[in-house]
Amino acid sequence: MSVNLTNPEQPPVKPVAEAKHPSGDKRFKILEVHMKKLQFKQDALIEVLHKAQELFGYLEDDVLLFISAKLKLPPSRVYGVATFYHFFTLKPKGEHTCVVCMGTACYVKGADKVVEAVQNQLKIRAGETTTDNKVSLLTARCIGACGIAPAVVYDGTVIPRQTPESAMEQINKWVQS
Amino acid sequence: MAAKTLTIDGKQISAEEGASVLQAASEAGITIPTLCHLEGVYDVGACRLCLIEVKGIPKLLPACTTKVAEGMEVSTDSERLRKYRRMTLELLFAERNHVCAVCVANGHCELQTLAYSLGMDHVRYDYNFPKWGVDTTHRLFGMDHNRCILCARCVRTCWHVEGAGTKNVAGRGSKSKIISDLNQPWGHSESCTECGKCVMSCPTGALFRKGSTVGESERDRTKLEFIVTAREKKQWNA
Ligand code: SF4
Numbered sequence: 001m002s003v004n005l006t007n008p009e010q011p012p013v014k015p016v017a018e019a020k021h022p023s024g025d026k027r028f029k030i031l032e033v034h035m036k037k038l039q040f041k042q043d044a045l046i047e048v049l050h051k052a053q054e055l056f057g058y059l060e061d062d063v064l065l066f067i068s069a070k071l072k073l074p075p076s077r078v079y080g081v082a083t084f085y086h087f088f089t090l091k092p093k094g095e096h097t098c099v100v101c102m103g104t105a106c107y108v109k110g111a112d113k114v115v116e117a118v119q120n121q122l123k124i125r126a127g128e129t130t131t132d133n134k135v136s137l138l139t140a141r142c143i144g145a146c147g148i149a150p151a152v153v154y155d156g157t158v159i160p161r162q163t164p165e166s167a168m169e170q171i172n173k174w175v176q177s
Numbered sequence: 178m179a180a181k182t183l184t185i186d187g188k189q190i191s192a193e194e195g196a197s198v199l200q201a202a203s204e205a206g207i208t209i210p211t212l213c214h215l216e217g218v219y220d221v222g223a224c225r226l227c228l229i230e231v232k233g234i235p236k237l238l239p240a241c242t243t244k245v246a247e248g249m250e251v252s253t254d255s256e257r258l259r260k261y262r263r264m265t266l267e268l269l270f271a272e273r274n275h276v277c278a279v280c281v282a283n284g285h286c287e288l289q290t291l292a293y294s295l296g297m298d299h300v301r302y303d304y305n306f307p308k309w310g311v312d313t314t315h316r317l318f319g320m321d322h323n324r325c326i327l328c329a330r331c332v333r334t335c336w337h338v339e340g341a342g343t344k345n346v347a348g349r350g351s352k353s354k355i356i357s358d359l360n361q362p363w364g365h366s367e368s369c370t371e372c373g374k375c376v377m378s379c380p381t382g383a384l385f386r387k388g389s390t391v392g393e394s395e396r397d398r399t400k401l402e403f404i405v406t407a408r409e410k411k412q413w414n415a
Pocket residue numbers: 334335339341342343344368369370371372373374375376
């Protein structure tokens with residue numbers, strides 16, 4: 001972060017982690033609201049990590065960095081805690097990731113069928129990666145896109161109204177590439 | 178602050194309330210072996226080398242994190258304690274790959290020194306021989322995970338003395354590992370100020386200055402104490 005020391009008239013340079021994540025992903029906003037509810041308390045780290053995993057399905061570096069910036073904790077600390085508990089999953093090892101939202105809205109719109117179809121297609125269970133390390137399948141709990149349920153996140157991009165067929169089609173593209 | 182009177186190895190001692198048994202003992206000239214303890218940073222009781230016996234308490238307690246209490250009767254040396262200390266040391270040696278003969282810290286290593294002083298002549302446990310790498314990506318320093326005993330002295334020093342918070346412990350159990358930032362190579366860490374304090378704090382040859390060869394890694398821990406005293410007490414006595 002650079003701070004302007006020479007000219008106090010100029011507005012300070014924006015801090016690294018902005019309220020809105022540069023990627024425009026709504027889930028960062030939801031995560032931030034959650035942290036705000038916890039008053040950005042540093043000892044709420046575990047709770048925040050839980051929420052993040054619920055939203056994203058796993059904890060990728062940019063999510064960990066976002067949390068570390070918001071709670072004003074060293075990244076190493078956030079990483080240390082995230083890897084201490086088996087409950088948390090860091091970036092899965094698959095080349096591609098498919099995160100199916102299993103929150104209430106998505107579930108009633110058939111997200112379970114989507115998971116089932118992909119599980120059968122890839123012959124893995126949710127939370128696992130194919131043996132060729134091509135695809136990791138994960139689930140999340142309400143990613144804040146209920147209006148477009150059931151939502152699936154393919155390599156970080158949220159795609160609306162998925163069906164077993166549309167999901168399998170996307171996965172096929174990855175598998176065949 | 179109220180003073181507490183206690184006995185350590187039969188010696189009558191008075192110590193400040195809130196002081197650890199380790200502090201009280203060292204003020205009275207009684208040495209207790211330690212490994213994760215480091216002057217200037219808070220204690221975590223990680224290594225279990227400083228175990229002591231306290232009358233009336235069946236289990237052994239770490240001296241570094243046990244506070245003095247009125248009328249406490251402490252023993253720092255017994256057959257039982259020596260047995261446990263030896264065992265702890267042997268386990269530390271068996272856990273990763275400590276090959277003193279080719280280590281940068283040979284002759285200046287606290288683990289090695291303790292092994293000598295506690296008469297540890299062999300290890301009764303099977304060595305794990307885990308495959309740990311060496312991180313040499315930093316411009317000035319290196320980290321050999323094979324020599325790390327996870328005492329977290331570097332973590333506490335980087336966090337509380339330097340204030341950078343670059344280092345932390347990731348994972349758990351035998352997979353625990355000292356990391357920089359988000360587990361990237363040390364040389365890619367954005368928070369490291371290259372101050373070298375972690376290297377000074379490390380009791381073994383795990384952290385070293387680049388360019389040191391076998392037996393060359395001598396560290397100046399008094400520098401760390403100097404900085405802490407200056408900061409906390411505003412005293413600059415070199
Ligand atoms: S060199 Fe200094 S800032 Fe960098 S990891 Fe070591 S103690 Fe931390």
